[in-house]
Amino acid sequence: MTRVIGLTGSIASGKSTVSLMFDDFGIPVIDADKISREVVMPGEKAYKQIVDTFGESILRDDQSINRKKLGAVVFEDDKKRRTLNSIVHPAVRERMVERRNGYVESGVKSVVLDIPLLFESQLTNFVDKTVVVYVDEQVQLSRLMERDGYSEKEAYQRIHAQMPVKEKAELADAVIDNNGSKHDAYQQLESLLREWDVV
Ligand SMILES: CC(C)(COP(=O)(O)OP(=O)(O)OC[C@H]1O[C@@H](n2cnc3c(N)ncnc32)[C@H](O)[C@@H]1O)[C@@H](O)C(=O)NCCC(=O)NCCS
Numbered sequence: 001m002t003r004v005i006g007l008t009g010s011i012a013s014g015k016s017t018v019s020l021m022f023d024d025f026g027i028p029v030i031d032a033d034k035i036s037r038e039v040v041m042p043g044e045k046a047y048k049q050i051v052d053t054f055g056e057s058i059l060r061d062d063q064s065i066n067r068k069k070l071g072a073v074v075f076e077d078d079k080k081r082r083t084l085n086s087i088v089h090p091a092v093r094e095r096m097v098e099r100r101n102g103y104v105e106s107g108v109k110s111v112v113l114d115i116p117l118l119f120e121s122q123l124t125n126f127v128d129k130t131v132v133v134y135v136d137e138q139v140q141l142s143r144l145m146e147r148d149g150y151s152e153k154e155a156y157q158r159i160h161a162q163m164p165v166k167e168k169a170e171l172a173d174a175v176i177d178n179n180g181s182k183h184d185a186y187q188q189l190e191s192l193l194r195e196w197d198v199v
């Protein structure tokens with residue numbers, strides 16, 4: 001039976017960093033952020049709904065969605081973010097479940113669903129175990145500002161758009177503390193996967 005692992009955390013806590021590490025253990029990862037980019041490509045149903053709702057000013061010259069502009073709009077305004085979520089999330093969920101089922105049918109020992117809003121969107125019923133990549137807020141803030149070039153205000157808007165990572169850690173079956181080095185996080189992941197008997 002395939003073990004489905006839900007990987008989450010808060011923005012810039014290190015989900016993508018940890019999700020890359022699963023490759024070393026031969027465990028496939030389905031990335032919700034990547035899927036959320038696919039489902040809003042021109043021609044997709046969600047693309048039209050976004051343009052109808054937010055207007056053409058959030059488009060690039062090539063008609064694709066300008067994510068920086070749309071992000072600035074929705075992280076300023078909870079109601080607009082909820083509207084965007086209601087357009088994008090059903091499409092992401094459908095595609096994620098399709099891919100998860102594909103892996104389960106092929107009989108892999110384990111598969112990871114990397115979902116930033118796993119707890120907020122109540123998606124834990126899609127997974128067997130949950131892992132939270134945890135960092136203290138100050139570390140999160142500085143890594144986010146450095147990675148994306150956001151001001152402190154912009155970074156806090158994005159951090160506060162999610163459940164605090166401390167609360168997520170309390171809900172999780174396991175926590176990877178990513179305040180230290182990437183190597184530290186790798187070692188925690190390796191012992192967890194051994195404990196869960198998936199490697
Ligand atoms: C607002 C958008 C256009 C900004 O795009 P951008 O390329 O700058 O960011 P990206 O998609 O890579 O997301 C980066 C991180 O932001 C956080 N985040 C993204 N969307 C949301 C949201 N709706 N609520 C809270 N946090 C979010 C996540 O931690 C995510 O890992 C984009 O994030 C989006 O379409 N969001 C809605 C869909 C969504 O919820 N995606 C995340 C999980 S499926």
Ligand SMILES: Nc1ncnc2c1ncn2[C@@H]1O[C@H](COP(=O)(O)OP(=O)(O)OP(=O)(O)O)[C@@H](O)[C@H]1O
Nearest residue numbers: 010011012013014015016017143147178180181182
């Ligand atoms: N242990 C670490 N030490 C130093 N830098 C790190 C560590 N882990 C991650 N980082 C850096 O912090 C930033 C955020 O990490 P990452 O992109 O993996 O977070 P994320 O949770 O996937 O973010 P998002 O929610 O935006 O998708 C990146 O620039 C990454 O290289």
